[in-house]
Structures are given as structure tokens and as C-alpha cells.
Amino acid sequence: MPVQPRLHDEAVKGVALSLLVAGGALAVLVGPSLADALAQAEVTDRALVEASAGRSVAIGALSGDGSVTEIPLELYVARVLAGEGEPDAAPAARQALAVAIRTYAMVQLGRHRREGFDLCDTVHCQVLRAANADSRRAALATAGRVLAIDDRPAEVFYSASCGGRSEAAATVWPGATFPYLQAIHEDDVHEDDEPWALELTIDQMSEALAAAGFGGRLRALAITAHTTSGRVDRLRLDGMRPAAIAGTAFRSALGTTRLRSTAFGMTRAGDRVRFTGRGYGHGVGMCVIGAGRRARRGEDVEAILAQYYPALELADLGTLILPGDGAFGEREVSEGGIVARVPAGSSVSAGDLRAMAARAHETLSRTLGTSISPVIVELHPTLDDFRLDTGRPPWASAAATGTTIDLVPASALEARRGVSAALRTAMAEMLVAPSLADRPAWVRVGAARYFAAAVPPEPGSLPVACPADAELTLAVSAEAQRDAEARAVQCFARAYATTGDWRKVE
Ligand SMILES: [Zn+2]
Numbered sequence: 001m002p003v004q005p006r007l008h009d010e011a012v013k014g015v016a017l018s019l020l021v022a023g024g025a026l027a028v029l030v031g032p033s034l035a036d037a038l039a040q041a042e043v044t045d046r047a048l049v050e051a052s053a054g055r056s057v058a059i060g061a062l063s064g065d066g067s068v069t070e071i072p073l074e075l076y077v078a079r080v081l082a083g084e085g086e087p088d089a090a091p092a093a094r095q096a097l098a099v100a101i102r103t104y105a106m107v108q109l110g111r112h113r114r115e116g117f118d119l120c121d122t123v124h125c126q127v128l129r130a131a132n133a134d135s136r137r138a139a140l141a142t143a144g145r146v147l148a149i150d151d152r153p154a155e156v157f158y159s160a161s162c163g164g165r166s167e168a169a170a171t172v173w174p175g176a177t178f179p180y181l182q183a184i185h186e187d188d189v190h191e192d193d194e195p196w197a198l199e200l201t202i203d204q205m206s207e208a209l210a211a212a213g214f215g216g217r218l219r220a221l222a223i224t225a226h227t228t229s230g231r232v233d234r235l236r237l238d239g240m241r242p243a244a245i246a247g248t249a250f251r252s253a254l255g256t257t258r259l260r261s262t263a264f265g266m267t268r269a270g271d272r273v274r275f276t277g278r279g280y281g282h283g284v285g286m287c288v289i290g291a292g293r294r295a296r297r298g299e300d301v302e303a304i305l306a307q308y309y310p311a312l313e314l315a316d317l318g319t320l321i322l323p324g325d326g327a328f329g330e331r332e333v334s335e336g337g338i339v340a341r342v343p344a345g346s347s348v349s350a351g352d353l354r355a356m357a358a359r360a361h362e363t364l365s366r367t368l369g370t371s372i373s374p375v376i377v378e379l380h381p382t383l384d385d386f387r388l389d390t391g392r393p394p395w396a397s398a399a400a401t402g403t404t405i406d407l408v409p410a411s412a413l414e415a416r417r418g419v420s421a422a423l424r425t426a427m428a429e430m431l432v433a434p435s436l437a438d439r440p441a442w443v444r445v446g447a448a449r450y451f452a453a454a455v456p457p458e459p460g461s462l463p464v465a466c467p468a469d470a471e472l473t474l475a476v477s478a479e480a481q482r483d484a485e486a487r488a489v490q491c492f493a494r495a496y497a498t499t500g501d502w503r504k505v506e
């Protein structure tokens with residue numbers, strides 16, 4: 001599975017913490033008299049509803065029955081904070097996290113609009129708990145405040161512990177283009193951190209990697225590159241296909257709660273490998289443990305946010321451009337079972353996109369003998385928006401999921417193979433996917449590219465190694481991805497020449 005970008009690392013939860021409550025020091029964001037009142041009084045739902053100023057979030061209960069509930073924004077912040085925050089954190093740390101949670105919600109608003117709500121209640125978005133007295137106070141003390149850049153809420157991240165050095169966003173999510181999250185910062189509150197250790201056998205790792213889609217059997221592994229922050233960027237996997245993996249994908253494959261961060265070293269003894277490392281989580285943006293320590297030593301919420309998000313400013317929601325405002329406007333055209341959406345200012349109009357999609361659907365469904373309706377085709381306004389919605393790497397041009405096709409911005413497609421070619425390949429993948437759901441990924445990918453090609457590729461005379469799933473889903477570079485896809489097409493073409501029925505290729 002691709003590494004899903006998300007605000008909070010699963011590692012935020014379940015960390016043993018030893019923070020003490022800093023007595024009495026409450027928000028610098030509110031006046032002293034209100035702060036005093038807040039420190040004593042229980043913050044009610046009603047106060048949070050009023051502080052929300054009419055803003056609310058539609059939450060889909062994906063962890064339960066899927067029902068949708070409209071929750072006032074500040075009540076939502078208090079509920080997420082109850083699940084994400086450290087139980088005994090000082091108020092300033094809790095408030096910093098409240099700001100990050102609120103900022104995330106505003107940036108991600110509408111992430112689930114196709115399912116009829118804004119945000120879900122799982123780790124995919126943010127988990128909700130019952131609000132408690134502390135989380136209510138922190139939400140109210142920071143009500144309406146978010147981190148902003150260029151008059152918009154900024155995309156922000158946080159994780160449990162950076163271990164002493166933050167990580168650049170682009171390392172964790174290749175192609176992420178937030179300039180304000182590219183710098184690496186020293187975090188001088190981790191000197192006394194105990195390193196963590198983990199021991200695994202080569203066989204255990206081999207099994208975990210196979211489950212993530214790797215072929216072959218692991219014989220040995222080695223770190224081949226580090227990021228500028230010193231985390232593991234890439235490893236060589238002797239005996240497996242592909243034989244290289246990104247550090248973050250390696251951590252996901254082994255389990256993010258087992259391998260707590262990519263800031264590790266390895267030593268091997270016999271068939272066992274010992275990992276020793278620092279920190280917990282991806283390390284991008286705010287460090288929850290670090291924020292707690294800063295609050296305890298007297299830093300206020302503004303100082304804490306300035307440390308972890310140095311280029312962002314604390315702003316009031318009322319002064320910002322928000323999703324749904326005119327600047328985010330999109331155009332939509334729906335006709336003949338195809339819905340096409342483009343962002344405002346797109347060089348390809350919604351009508352043209354719909355027409356291209358209709359043509360691709362018509363010719364491909366005739367060839368394949370299968371049809372899907374309705375189909376949603378969406379051009380994303382930015383590469384980051386595409387990445388956020390699909391979790392695909394930056395070199396991907398399109399993603400076909402169920403009945404939806406996501407495309408990178410038209411300008412990016414035009415610089416690659418063109419809008420129409422990317423759309424045709426994605427349409428083919430969408431049409432073959434239901435019939436090939438139980439096959440290896442190369443069958444689906446190969447079939448889509450085979451049928452989308454203007455001239456069907458000839459099967460090569462020499463057999464090629466069909467790519468393992470991970471070669472297609474966890475490729476470490478655009479070149480590796482292209483190579484794997486080329487082999488997928490070759491493998492498909494050979495098998496198809498034999499079966500004569502694309503549904504029977506396996
Ligand atoms: Zn979600």
C-alpha cells in the first residue's frame with residue numbers, strides 16, 4: 001500500500017508520557033481575566049458551539065455505522081484533542097495541538113465529499129473521543145486560530161516524537177511541495193531520550209515485506225542512503241523484488257508501532273537484526289513530546305508553534321480564504337453518465353474533460369466488453385491536492401479507484417504524456433479492475449496500459465520477469481515505476497496472446 005500522508009501519525013497514541021501539568025499558566029491567546037475564569041470553570045458544549053461562530057464539520061462515522069454528524073468546529077477540536085493529546089500535558093502544549101488539529105480540519109475539509117461528509121473519524125483523518133475538561137479548555141482558548149500561509153490555512157503535520165531533529169515533509173511524502181516544511185530543525189529537548197531497540201529475524205522481515213507485495217525471499221539488507229536529517233532514506237533488500245525500498249515504506253511494512261521511526265541504525269548477528277533508534281513517528285512538523293517539554297519549561301503556545309512551524313503565522317479563520325470560498329471554486333459538468341470536475345482557472349475546461357472521458361469510455365468499453373456508470377473524473381488543482389486525495393507518488397499522473405478517476409493538474413499532464421493519454425489509461429484501469437480484482441497487480445496494470453495504448457504492444461520475444469506487486473505500488477523512483485510498468489505490459493501481452501481473453505490472464 002502507498003504510504004498515506006496524514007496529519008497525525010498513529011504513533012501519537014499510546015506513548016508513555018511523563019509530563020506534569022504546569023500550574024495555572026493558561027492561554028496567552030485570551031485576556032488574563034478570561035484565562036482565570038476558564039481555568040476554574042468547566043467549559044460547556046454551549047460555549048464551544050458559540051465559539052465555533054457557525055462553522056461546523058460533517059463527520060462520517062467510518063469506525064461505526066457510517067452515519068454523518070454535523071459537529072460545531074470547536075467541539076470537534078476538543079473531541080480530537082482528547083484522543084490525540086498527552087493526558088498530562090501543560091496547557092500551552094495542548095493549545096498548540098488544538099491549533100494544529102483545527103488547521104488540519106480546515107485544510108482537509110471536504111476530503112470525503114464524494115461520500116457525503118467532510119472528514120472521517122478514523123486515523124485516515126482524525127480520531128474523535130469524548131471531550132474532557134482539559135481538551136475543552138484548550139479548544140476554547142484557541143478558538144478560531146489556525147496556522148496560515150498566503151492567507152490560507154496551511155497543510156500541517158505532527159508526530160509523537162522527532163527524537164531531536166525534525167524531518168522534511170518531502171522525505172516522508174515524496175513530491176510534497178510545502179516549502180515551509182522542508183527545513184530541518186534541531187529540537188533541543190530530547191537530550192535525555194532513551195533510544196528504542198527492536199530485534200527481528202530475517203525471516204520475520206521477509207514475511208512482512210512479502211505481505212506488502214514484495215517478491216522473493218530476503219537474504220540480507222543494508223541501509224544505502226540517509227535523509228539530510230539523518231533518518232534512513234533507502235534500504236537494499238537482497239533476494240527480494242524490488243531490491244530497494246524507501247525508509248518510510250520499510251517502516252510501514254514492518255509495522256509503524258514496531259519500528260517506531262526511520263531514525264535507526266542496524267546490526268546483524270546471525271539471522272537476527274537489531275534496530276536501535278530515536279523518536280516515534282514521521283518527525284515532520286510539530287513534535288508532541290517536544291511541545292510538552294517546551295510547555296513545561298515555560299514556553300507559551302506561540303513560542304511552541306514558532307519552533308515547529310517557523311514559516312507559518314497564527315491567524316484567525318475569519319481573516320483567511322477557506323475551502324468553499326470563490327478562490328477554491330471548481331467547475332463541474334455532468335452528462336451521459338460522466339461527471340467531470342476541474343479547478344477554477346484550469347487550462348482544460350470541465351466540458352472538454354467530460355468529452356475526452358466519454359470518448360475514452362466509449363472506445364474502451366467496446367474493446368473490453370464492460371462498462372461503468374456513472375464515472376467521476378476530477379482534475380486536481382495542485383500536485384499536493386492529488387497526493388492528499390489519492391496517496392499516490394508524485395510521478396503518478398492518475399489514479400482510478402472504484403468509479404472515480406483522479407488526475408494531477410492539467411499543466412502537469414501536458415508536460416507528461418498529455419491529458420487524454422493519462423485519462424485513457426486510468427479509464428482502462430477502472431474498467432478492467434472489477435474483473436481482475438483477485439489477480440497480481442501486474443495483470444491489472446498491464447491490461448490497462450495494453451488496451452489504452454494507441455497501438456497494442458507486441459509481446460516481446462524474450463520472457464520478462466513479471467513485476468511483484470510492490471514493484472508497482474512501492475517503487476522508489478519514477479524510473480523504477482516505469483520499468484515495472486513496461487514489464488507488466490510485456491507480461492500481459494504474452495499471456496493475452498495465449499488466452500485470447502483478458503479476463504483469463506493470471
Ligand atoms: Zn478520512
Ligand SMILES: [Zn+2]
Binds near residue numbers: 163
Ligand atoms: Zn522533538
